Amino acid sequence: MTDISGTPHSRSRAIVVGAGISGLLAARVLSEQFTEVLVLDRDRFPATPGHRSGAPQSHHAHALMPRGAEILHELFPELRERLASDGAAHVTTIAQARFVTPKGLLPLTQQIEGGALFFSRALLEWHLRDILSHHPRVEFVASTAVVGLLAREDNRSQVCGVQVRRRGGATQTAPDPDTDEAAGPHDNRSLFGDLIVDASGRQSHLHAWLTDLGYGPVDEEILTSELSYASRIYQRPGGVRQDFKSLVVQSRAPDNPRVGSIIEIENDRWHVTLGGGNGQRVPTDEDGFLSWAQALPDPSVHQAICSARPVSPIRGWRTPTSRWRHFEHMSHRPSGLIAIGDAVCSFNPVYAQGMTVAAIQALALRDCLRRESGPVASLELRYHRLAARAISSAWMVTTIEDLRWPAVRMHGAEPPRGLRTIRRYIDLVLSVAVHDSALANRYFQVMSMTSPPTSLFSLWVLSRLTRHAVCRIFEDLHRTLTHIGCRAHTMLDRESASRRKPV
Numbered sequence: 001m002t003d004i005s006g007t008p009h010s011r012s013r014a015i016v017v018g019a020g021i022s023g024l025l026a027a028r029v030l031s032e033q034f035t036e037v038l039v040l041d042r043d044r045f046p047a048t049p050g051h052r053s054g055a056p057q058s059h060h061a062h063a064l065m066p067r068g069a070e071i072l073h074e075l076f077p078e079l080r081e082r083l084a085s086d087g088a089a090h091v092t093t094i095a096q097a098r099f100v101t102p103k104g105l106l107p108l109t110q111q112i113e114g115g116a117l118f119f120s121r122a123l124l125e126w127h128l129r130d131i132l133s134h135h136p137r138v139e140f141v142a143s144t145a146v147v148g149l150l151a152r153e154d155n156r157s158q159v160c161g162v163q164v165r166r167r168g169g170a171t172q173t174a175p176d177p178d179t180d181e182a183a184g185p186h187d188n189r190s191l192f193g194d195l196i197v198d199a200s201g202r203q204s205h206l207h208a209w210l211t212d213l214g215y216g217p218v219d220e221e222i223l224t225s226e227l228s229y230a231s232r233i234y235q236r237p238g239g240v241r242q243d244f245k246s247l248v249v250q251s252r253a254p255d256n257p258r259v260g261s262i263i264e265i266e267n268d269r270w271h272v273t274l275g276g277g278n279g280q281r282v283p284t285d286e287d288g289f290l291s292w293a294q295a296l297p298d299p300s301v302h303q304a305i306c307s308a309r310p311v312s313p314i315r316g317w318r319t320p321t322s323r324w325r326h327f328e329h330m331s332h333r334p335s336g337l338i339a340i341g342d343a344v345c346s347f348n349p350v351y352a353q354g355m356t357v358a359a360i361q362a363l364a365l366r367d368c369l370r371r372e373s374g375p376v377a378s379l380e381l382r383y384h385r386l387a388a389r390a391i392s393s394a395w396m397v398t399t400i401e402d403l404r405w406p407a408v409r410m411h412g413a414e415p416p417r418g419l420r421t422i423r424r425y426i427d428l429v430l431s432v433a434v435h436d437s438a439l440a441n442r443y444f445q446v447m448s449m450t451s452p453p454t455s456l457f458s459l460w461v462l463s464r465l466t467r468h469a470v471c472r473i474f475e476d477l478h479r480t481l482t483h484i485g486c487r488a489h490t491m492l493d494r495e496s497a498s499r500r501k502p503v
Helices: 021-030 066-075 079-085 121-133 206-212 286-294 300-306 354-371 380-402 419-433 437-447 453-457 459-500
Strands: 013-017 036-040 089-093 097-101 111-118 138-141 144-152 155-166 188-192 195-198 220-223 227-235 246-249 258-265 269-276 315-319 322-325 337-339
Touching (some): 021 195, 097 437, 121 138, 155 195, 227 286, 258 300, 322 380, 354 380, 380 419, 419 437, 437 453, 453 459
Parallel strands (some): 013 195
Antiparallel strands (some): 155 188, 246 258
């Protein structure tokens, strides 16, 4: 194992806290600029693709949006071939991604250049970790919990490392007498680095660590979505034609807060997740799970799983809040420290935004590192501003949709101005999109994060809505005139018949 003592150098060592998707993406980008990248995680990593205790949400369906997939394949060119060889489902057109909105099924038609792959979170994470484990500059340190940050004694505004504890009480290695602190009574240990990246997810303790250093508080926006969900793996039924690779049924405000999805993953299996907002809890017993699926706003998920064979238990989970920590708002911040992924913003998982936003943040970090070719001390603010820009569009979607439900509250910020008007406009777009494939494709591009939400307010979209409205007017006028003509014709026939009657 590499000596983990560390020596002061502008780009000698980066330390990533957390080996989830965002941590792996950060490590890949950091490996381009740092001599050594240490990835620390509390877990012991599985030797084959599988779940780990530190990522319980991996038992639930994950979707990588097209923008996220594009970034991952750019950073990991061998990833596509690896996933395909492990049986990932291949998709050639978004028509195979069935998307049932509150107004009905979108008639999606757009082709996907080069195709796309669907797979489980566990398989994706394993391959990313395996690729990086063979990188000469990246090293994984498992079973190691980060318990605090270290600042320079002569400059408290610069983070220079982390304090770690070997899970189980043993120290990681013998301490270096020149730079590492000896293990104390709590078996804590100091690791030094030039840049610390917090990728520890929703349970990040970064706000507390910053407080310990005399910084904060960090501004937060919180949505109390009170989401619960339950998931199960099914074997895709053979001999039954299924025309989808993924199927999403959205909730239908204000009456039905239930959502459901099926994503085809490796080896002809379906990952089925049922969710409920507005404070409702998804049951995890057999009958309750099926009853919940049956009560979805659309019957397609229930119909599909009734013909499939379950191959896993039903696992439940709760995500009571979505949270955005505004590190870019900090008036004073230490250098040498940034955050990525859910440690910055944890989304409502219903919208499948998390992995793609983390990928966009990784590109923002790479851009900042390339621009700042010297010491890392000047990149933190620039990076967090770019990260906030990547988050803002996805957060807008989450906010607009989640606040449709009376149990959801927003803390730390005011809801967007004109929220009701925006919702009515989105509803209008959807009511037209279910009859207009071009507009359906545009809406899907926004939901899949390849186009910003503002693109739904473009002149092109407005022209489609106007055209539809004019057509509806003429259709209604035609029906009205036809009805009037029929009634007039009937009256004339009756009058003519009455004249022909003998007196």
